[in-house]
Amino acid sequence: MGSGEAAARVRCVAAVPCWVSLMARDLEDAKKFYGPLLGWEFEPSPDRFGPYVHAVTGGEAVAGLGVVGGGAIPLAWTSYFGTESADAAADAVRERGATLAVGPLAFDAGRIAIAADPAGAAFGIWEGRPGRARKLDVPGAPVWIELRTPDPFAAALFYGEVFRWDGRDPERFDVRWEHDRVVLRAEGHSVAALAKEQAGGPAGMPPHWEVSFAVPDTDRALALAVELGGGAVGPAFDSPYGRVARLRDRDGARFAVISPKG
Template sequence: MDSEETTAKVRCVAAVPCWVSLMARDLEGAKDFYGPLLGWEFEPGPERFGPYVHAVTGGEAVAGLGVAGTGAVPLAWTSYFGTENADAVADAVRERGATLAVGPLAFDAGRVAFAADPVGAVFGIWEGPLGRARRLDLPGAPVWIELRTPDPFAAALFYGEVFRWDGRDPERFEVRWEHDRVVLRAEGHSVAALAKEQAGGPAGMPPHWEISFAVQDADRALARALELGGSVIGPAFDTPYGRVARLRDREGARFAVISPKG
């Protein structure tokens, strides 16, 4: 997220996932892996909570990488929803039987909190200067973010109430049902979805938000991830939104790459 040291713009978009971050044990190793794989360059980010960099592509910051604390907590990418009021969202999370783990805490780019929905899927909350949704044609950007959950309708009720999906400007924000998913659209583009975990999904994974980064060729990116020391969760496969490959980085954090359909 923004700091005086960066030149790339970070966008906080209300009610939808608009930022992703990874806390790695080896930050330099993570940069060496994701940089060549996704075409990222790196700029310094806010370091109030420790070393942190922005991943930049096409002049836009698209992700953050920081240093995880010690311990045996599994490393994972986190998706953040933008909001106009982090305190109101935190209250709504608690009122609906979910868990507010940390925050809201103030930092350079606003306020942030971490929560888990009623079935345990972890997500972030970010209150910052609001902007428009990012371009979806940026290589290396997180262009598709999907909740894998046992009941997408129950999940949609939870997130819809927490982030006030009803009543937002229909010219800029829309919730629809398509391709067996609850789909969120911002600025006329599908940006995220809530889907039932199906056969062929990541084996043994609890409910989670899966982050897919745009690549030109998912099969080629899969092979490149292996060359860089990552691992593959399964073969690449086709979806209504593009061809997807699910991967792990060098430290085991799961993510996906997608060759978006035109």
């Protein structure tokens, strides 16, 4: 997030993941990897915390990339949940025995915090310009955000209490059980899910929010990621939502690509 033309297009959607961001070791190197892989162009977005750019595809700002300090910090994509009050959400995190790592901090696009749920999965909190959920049907957009955790029901209770899932307008927001997952829907679209996976499961990861970006051809994207210096975390596979490949970038940050079903 940040100022500039792209920031004006980004909107905070309460209760659901509405932004994804990566803090890379080398911003230019990350751009050389993700740009060709996902068809991104980049717009500078000055930020008080250091260099930061918006990834843009189809005229939409779909993700942010910044620079992390220190070489020993594991790199990962962070999913930010929208909220009406970053302070209230941060208080709810602490009250439920989870970890508030950073913030809330004020910056040009609102207020943010970084937290970890009781199982250790990191996520962001964002209080910003309000908007409504919409489906981005453009290649390179984050189209599926999924929590991989040992107990999705306990996780759903935690996130439901932090982001007040109960009591919201059922015409605009609902939580359901679908394809062995707890699925969040907003404005008629499935926007995220919580799925069971043992720590150190098939992806070799502890509990985490997995970001999946849309691509026209998953197998081709997997091969391109390897050519660009990244790697595959297992073979591509078919899911209820499309064909998926779990990947890592040049610095080891993990993400996924998916060819969504119509």
